[in-house]
Amino acid sequence: MATAFLSAQRSKDPRTQVGACIVNEENKIVGIGYNGMPVGCHDDEMPWGRDSDNILETKQLYVCHAELNAVLNKNSADVKNCTIYVALFPCNECAKVVIQSGIKEVVYYSDKYKDKPEFVASKKMLDMAGVKYRQHIPKQKQILIDFTAIDAMTGTNVKEVLKADQTSF
Numbered sequence: 001m002a003t004a005f006l007s008a009q010r011s012k013d014p015r016t017q018v019g020a021c022i023v024n025e026e027n028k029i030v031g032i033g034y035n036g037m038p039v040g041c042h043d044d045e046m047p048w049g050r051d052s053d054n055i056l057e058t059k060q061l062y063v064c065h066a067e068l069n070a071v072l073n074k075n076s077a078d079v080k081n082c083t084i085y086v087a088l089f090p091c092n093e094c095a096k097v098v099i100q101s102g103i104k105e106v107v108y109y110s111d112k113y114k115d116k117p118e119f120v121a122s123k124k125m126l127d128m129a130g131v132k133y134r135q136h137i138p139k140q141k142q143i144l145i146d147f148t149a150i151d152a153m154t155g156t157n158v159k160e161v162l163k164a165d166q167t168s169f
């Protein structure tokens with residue numbers, strides 16, 4: 001799930017960044033995706049708003065959902081019997097992609113839109129197709145990525161080695 005959330009950081013959606021990570025039966029990652037505009041449709045030239053009188057000026061008609069991208073980005077022949085970790089419960093369109101691609105389990109974090117028809121329909125289809133879904137409750141609320149830690153660690157190790165050398169002499 002943390003990998004899904006990390007992938008979501010790349011999304012240009014100013015409101016909801018969604019990431020998805022697909023793993024096979026051996027828990028090995030076979031696909032990662034986030035919500036973004038189709039290839040060639042430049043992020044800065046496309047609308048990112050959701051509320052406009054003109055639907056053509058909203059993101060809904062254009063944005064590729066994280067689940068779709070994760071399936072399309074797969075590095076294996078297929079994603080049959082895989083599990084998809086996703087930040088937000090899949091909408092009805094993503095549920096179709098999940099079902100048709102043979103994914104057998106959805107692990108989601110947020111279900112913030114659960115009362116909307118897209119998500120009621122999604123659950124209806126997942127239930128009928130026998131795709132399991134469960135909410136992920138993380139052990140910790142946050143993970144900090146500290147790029148400098150690897151160098152700091154090396155420094156500590158070097159100091160320890162030097163100290164050990166001094167004591168042995």
Ligand SMILES: O=c1[nH]c(=O)n([C@H]2C[C@H](O)[C@@H](COP(=O)(O)O)O2)cc1CO
Nearest residue numbers: 013015016018035063065066090091094
């Ligand atoms: O299953 C999903 N996967 C996914 O990638 N998304 C994306 C589409 C939009 O860019 C964003 C939702 O935007 P909003 O919260 O403004 O409705 O999340 C949204 C859903 C559920 O709607």
Ligand SMILES: [Zn+2]
Nearest residue numbers: 065090091094
């Ligand atoms: Zn979707």
